[in-house]
Amino acid sequence: MGPDKKKMLEKFPVAQFISGICGQNIEQLWREFYRLYNILRQSQLTDQEIHQYKIDAENWVRTFCCPSEGYINSLQNFGLYRKADVTPYMHVFAKHVPLFMQQLKTKGLSLQIFSTSSIEKKNHNQVRIFFGSTTMEGGNKEQSVVYDIMSFENRQLFYLIHNTPKEITIQNIYANNKENLLN
Known part of the structure; x- marks a missing residue:
């Protein structure tokens, strides 16, 4: 990921452009993605860090496609994105990358070099x-x-x-x- 994209994920004030709780949730979602991305780029990770990454990445995808709750025209909890918006990259990010990290760790390698x-x-x-x-x-x-x-x-x-x-x-x-x- 290029430095401009990293800066956007880390610092862009989404909540200033999308009002209310929805903007805050989207901003928090992309900050969490940035945090998870930085974990991927580390040269060494412990088994516990890899396990925690797996849990956090799966939770990130769940948060990404969390459905709206409540009734139309009432106070409700709005979802962020649709399940259809989940990409194959996101699936790999949450479901396969932790295994890759574990396998590379056994060989003294990390995803940082790829x-x-x-x-x-x-x-x-x-x-x-x-x-x-x-x-x-x-x-x-x-x-x-x-x-x-x-x-x-x-x-x-x-x-x-x-x-x-x-x-x-x-x-x-x-x-x-x-x-x-x-x-």
Whole structure:
């Protein structure tokens, strides 16, 4: 995560822009995410710290998608986000990262040395190429978008491995030209 995003998570006054308890809860939610992110970046963690991270990360996701309580047009406790807003990254953050942390700890490593920037760049390039060209007019309706993206990438790799030219030069051959017949 870049320094600008870290600064936003740590210091942005959400409650000044979203009034009431909802703004305060959103601000607190993102401060907690920042705290959990900083735990991930530590070079060494104890088993107890990893266990506490697991509990806190799961609670963070629960808080993220906590439903509203009460009745319409009454004083009620408003939820923050919908369950549908939970991303696969958030699932991994809470359910799989603690196991990764534990496994890396046994080898004397930590998540601090890993970066997902290359994966993010690949995803960005695939989406840009795919949605920038091949899904115009709706894409291939028979297959999923993921299938279409992977098929496109597989073709690119095949052409690269087999040194397939990117351009085809059109050459007209004239039957009356004797030089063409000799070649």
